[in-house]
């Protein structure tokens with residue numbers, strides 16, 4: 154199955170159907186997510202905003218198949234994650250989904266370049282090809298000089314960008330990023346958003362959690378979460394403009 | 410916005426005539442502050458009266474050029490050297506609206522906040538698209554385009570500040586609801602208008618002394 158299945162030009166890369174997630178039981182029960190419906194299409198960048206504890210990370214982990222919903226379904230490229238064997242799910246996570254964790258999750262014993270190339274190598278790419286891709290990704294994020302540093306030899310912001318590079322390497326159709334700019338200063342953060350935006354303009358779908366409206370504004374749509382529910386959305390619903398091929402060439406509703 | 414100082418800064422780079430000043434000013438600020446040429450000439454007249462600029466000849470087409478004087482240069486340096494005054498903040502309609510919303514019964518303040526947030530985010534998205542385009546066109550290569558980027562950034566940061574303030578208002582409101590039950594409400598703030606919330610102390614507000622202040 155590929156990202157461009159002819160007829161359904163705007164088939165969502167990610168689809169959440171009435172997804173809920175409850176942690177704990179009885180008195181300790183926490184409704185982290187309540188009946189969320191959401192789609193992210195190719196070419197679309199969606200930002201998720203909301204107060205601390207509103208369910209943003211929960212939403213992302215469910216979308217990335219790192220957690221399973223209590224009820225409802227999550228589909229990536231049309232495949233319900235719940236129907237996949239563990240092995241197939243792992244393959245989807247490695248190949249189709251790039252994930253930037255809120256706390257980076259870099260492997261301390263590997264250099265920046267190794268951290269980034271690991272998923273490609275696990276996927277059967279040759280070590281040389283994987284390293285080449287990793288170096289290109291580092292370059293794109295302004296970290297060309299840090300390829301052979303270990304995580305504990307980098308600043309927090311540099312580690313964060315390595316984590317982003319790792320999520321972008323290869324042909325990721327879905328990029329999920331949990332506060333990818335939290336440790337970055339304003340111009341570096343902006344550069345990261347520009348990279349993410351470019352990925353989406355090239356056809357990827359991305360969903361990003363952020364507390365900063367300035368960064369959310371790079372998205373086509375902003376979803377507001379409160380107490381586990383989507384309470385509002387800002388930005389044009391892109392389906393029609395995508396179909397018309399006018400998504401981001403300046404002829405959209407707010408282009409000029 | 411000081412048109413006076415804006416024009417002085419342009420003239421500091423060499424003599425210019427009215428139309429030139431107008432188009433350069435707009436190019437730098439991305440027509441954020443559209444000027445009409447009448448304003449430019451009025452301002453030039455005052456600058457000349459105050460000895461900060463002087464006429465410096467005409468070209469074949471009869472354009473009158475102006476040049477900055479030594480006094481004008483000193484004025485410009487002092488402008489760059491001093492912070493912009495915050496003494497006189499513009500009356501902010503949004504602040505007034507929220508201040509009123511929390512005191513008028515039956516107004517869904519959360520919806521007021523959210524409607525504004527939605528609007529502000531859209532404005533941010535518009536600015537960001539303009540910025541992304543400017544960045545993609547390699548705007549940092551020319552000084553004029555860099556100036557435009559900086560102005561866009563300023564609009565973006567201002568709007569972001571408004572959104573952050575709205576976020577803050579919302580969480581303050583959520584906390585402010587008088588606790589009806591002993592247990593903390595796990596479901597978050599209710600949508601229906603509850604008992605009239607008391608406004609936070611703020612500038613010109615005078616507290617009504619009818620309800621004891623909670624610790």
Ligand SMILES: Nc1ncnc2c1ncn2[C@@H]1O[C@H](COP(=O)(O)OP(=O)(O)OP(=O)(O)O)[C@@H](O)[C@H]1O
Pocket residue numbers: 176177183184185203204205206207208209210211212
């Ligand atoms: N493993 C867990 N067990 C119990 N409760 C959990 C668990 N994970 C998350 N929660 C709860 O679910 C709710 C949503 O958490 P989540 O991490 O999605 O919030 P968030 O919006 O990402 O917040 P933040 O902005 O602070 O990162 C919170 O109330 C949290 O305490």
Ligand SMILES: [Mg+2]
Pocket residue numbers: 209210211255331
């Ligand atoms: Mg989180």
